[in-house]
Amino acid sequence: MSPMMIIAKREFRSYFDSPLAYVVICLSYFGLGLMFFTDTVGASFWKVDKASLTDLFVYVGPGLSALVVPVVTMALVAEERRSGTLEMLITLPVKDSDVIIGKYLGALGLVLTLLLALLVYPIAMFSWPWHLGNLDWGPVLGAILGLVLFSAASVAIGLLVSSLVRSQAVAFFVTFFVLVFLWILGALTDYVGQDVSQGLANLMGYVSFNSRLQGFIRGLVDTRDIVYFISVTLLALVFAFRALERRKWA
Amino acid sequence: MSDVMIRTSGLSKHFGSVKALDQVDFEVKKGEVVGFLGPNGAGKSTTMRILTCFISPTSGSALVHGFDVFDDPLEVRKKIGYLPQRAPLYPEMNVWEYLEFTSQVRGLDASTFRSRLGRVVEVCGLAQVLGKDIGNLSHGYRQRVGLGQALMHDPPILILDEPTSDLDPNEKAEVIKYIQEIGKDRTILLSTHNLAEVEQACARAIIVSKGRVVADGNLEDIRSRAGSVRYFVGFSSASNGTAAPTKQAARDALAALAGAKRVTESPTEEGLHRFEIAGAKEGDLRPEIFKLAVAKGWVLLELRRDAQSLDSVFRDLTRADERLDRGSGWRDTSEAAASDAQ
Numbered sequence A: 001m002s003p004m005m006i007i008a009k010r011e012f013r014s015y016f017d018s019p020l021a022y023v024v025i026c027l028s029y030f031g032l033g034l035m036f037f038t039d040t041v042g043a044s045f046w047k048v049d050k051a052s053l054t055d056l057f058v059y060v061g062p063g064l065s066a067l068v069v070p071v072v073t074m075a076l077v078a079e080e081r082r083s084g085t086l087e088m089l090i091t092l093p094v095k096d097s098d099v100i101i102g103k104y105l106g107a108l109g110l111v112l113t114l115l116l117a118l119l120v121y122p123i124a125m126f127s128w129p130w131h132l133g134n135l136d137w138g139p140v141l142g143a144i145l146g147l148v149l150f151s152a153a154s155v156a157i158g159l160l161v162s163s164l165v166r167s168q169a170v171a172f173f174v175t176f177f178v179l180v181f182l183w184i185l186g187a188l189t190d191y192v193g194q195d196v197s198q199g200l201a202n203l204m205g206y207v208s209f210n211s212r213l214q215g216f217i218r219g220l221v222d223t224r225d226i227v228y229f230i231s232v233t234l235l236a237l238v239f240a241f242r243a244l245e246r247r248k249w250a
Numbered sequence B: 001m002s003d004v005m006i007r008t009s010g011l012s013k014h015f016g017s018v019k020a021l022d023q024v025d026f027e028v029k030k031g032e033v034v035g036f037l038g039p040n041g042a043g044k045s046t047t048m049r050i051l052t053c054f055i056s057p058t059s060g061s062a063l064v065h066g067f068d069v070f071d072d073p074l075e076v077r078k079k080i081g082y083l084p085q086r087a088p089l090y091p092e093m094n095v096w097e098y099l100e101f102t103s104q105v106r107g108l109d110a111s112t113f114r115s116r117l118g119r120v121v122e123v124c125g126l127a128q129v130l131g132k133d134i135g136n137l138s139h140g141y142r143q144r145v146g147l148g149q150a151l152m153h154d155p156p157i158l159i160l161d162e163p164t165s166d167l168d169p170n171e172k173a174e175v176i177k178y179i180q181e182i183g184k185d186r187t188i189l190l191s192t193h194n195l196a197e198v199e200q201a202c203a204r205a206i207i208v209s210k211g212r213v214v215a216d217g218n219l220e221d222i223r224s225r226a227g228s229v230r231y232f233v234g235f236s237s238a239s240n241g242t243a244a245p246t247k248q249a250a251r252d253a254l255a256a257l258a259g260a261k262r263v264t265e266s267p268t269e270e271g272l273h274r275f276e277i278a279g280a281k282e283g284d285l286r287p288e289i290f291k292l293a294v295a296k297g298w299v300l301l302e303l304r305r306d307a308q309s310l311d312s313v314f315r316d317l318t319r320a321d322e323r324l325d326r327g328s329g330w331r332d333t334s335e336a337a338a339s340d341a342q
Helices: A003-017 A019-037 A053-074 A079-084 A086-089 A096-117 A119-124 A139-163 A168-195 A197-206 A209-218 A221-249 B044-051 B072-078 B095-105 B110-124 B139-151 B169-185 B195-201 B219-224 B248-257 B286-296 B312-318 B319-325 B333-340
Strands: B004-015 B018-029 B035-038 B060-062 B080-083 B157-161 B187-192 B205-208 B212-218 B228-238 B262-266 B271-282 B301-305
Touching: A003 A019, A003 A096, A003 B095, A019 A086, A019 A096, A019 B110, A053 A096, A053 A139, A053 A168, A053 A209, A053 B301, A079 A086, A079 A168, A086 A096, A086 B187, A096 A139, A096 A168, A096 A221, A139 A168, A139 A209, A139 A221, A139 B018, A168 A197, A168 A209, A197 B212, A209 A221, A209 B157, B004 B044, B004 B187, B018 B044, B018 B187, B035 B044, B035 B169, B044 B060, B044 B157, B044 B187, B072 B080, B095 B110, B095 B139, B110 B139, B110 B169, B139 B157, B139 B169, B157 B169, B169 B187, B169 B195, B187 B195, B195 B312, B205 B219, B205 B312, B212 B219, B212 B312, B219 B312, B228 B286, B248 B262, B248 B286, B271 B301
Parallel strands: B035 B187, B035 B205, B080 B157, B157 B187
Antiparallel strands: B004 B018, B004 B060, B205 B212, B228 B271, B228 B301, B262 B271
């Protein structure tokens, strides 16, 4: 196994050595179930009375942005830098890029585990053991693909923030605000388009994670959205790598 | 390849306007155990971080096992076992997992790992804690795990940054014992500010102060660099029938002796005036002090001559640091010594 994958494995496993991973997974499922199956936010699945999980996936994006990704990424580099273990890690014979990508894959692995676990809903509700109707699988798979790309970009941003700051609390809040901001931009486009300027609204829709994800959730896989998420991911990773390298010259 | 394992030339490192290292040159040869000494903030850790390619020098270069730290960081790190200050380890992993992790990153296969683990556990005394979480270990054990991690790949060079700080005296003694043990067939650069440890474990020392090397040589040479010898004298101050000096009288009499450079009062005990005298390296003041006591009729309770210890050499050589910290401005050590003698 390459050093990169060993670091990724250690990172992934370390989530399960602390209660954090379990708490985040349980909270996410609890919150998601609450919103989807009861009337807390909008009409519940039972009232809507359609064989569709679109509403479920609509809630996943904000949940990941506001809670899961900031929590999962906050400690990645910031905590290691604070406690000094970063020095131990980097002075092993590994490249800086191995450290960054290894940590990235470890964190992304946890988020992807969470996303794949979401497949329990369509399977349990529409194939086995229950059969609540004929589910159109296109939008479900589209949404999962979209959320995977969305998570890839969000985790990369979280990693970048964590490698820029010294404390994981600061990393949490900065990541939280950046991701929530990127999400809310999409919701604001309509108002901005009517009251301010259409150009600005277009720009906001262009960068918003929310707008980019809508197509996937409806089952529309647009290459432009795929390229957008992948570009953001790569850009954030490159900057995170630079941030880690910066220690040499500081 | 030559037997020079570590060579730095003109190594400098600036943090903003602070010069952490200023033209540091030294060499460490194969099989040497070298003590890297200096007050806190003198540049010990900075040097070690450069040697392990964690940070880059502002100017100058360093070769480790023939590889340049700037051009071949991975090769350098493969040859090094490094224990950073305070042994930072992942608290949530247990000892076995941690050693396995570092070994895997270093590319050891499973069978090599197992055979090395046996030896490392033996040398570092880790058998009792292999299954324990690192977060629950005492500092001494954590230090041992850090040392174990540095030894797993059997590196020719070990760089240990203050391996004994924060340990209790028993743990210190043990870590030093391990270092003596593993130092038999390796090159070790060991930083510390505990001089007794250097005297136990190292044959050679490099002393740094304010980012510069101020002494480099075997311990005997460094000791002999000191210009003076100390005498410890104590007179009885109780006046039971004999003549007893006042403190001032005794001090003046001692200062008047030929060859006494400087007399300082030591803390006085009940019934005893104590003084510390700095004398020239050549000659011996003890007969003079004895004759003085006889002539005055004073009772001499203590008289001891102390060739310069490494401890005081260290203080002499790094004195400027301390003066600067106390706000009295930087003075050259020779200047300081001259004014002290007045």
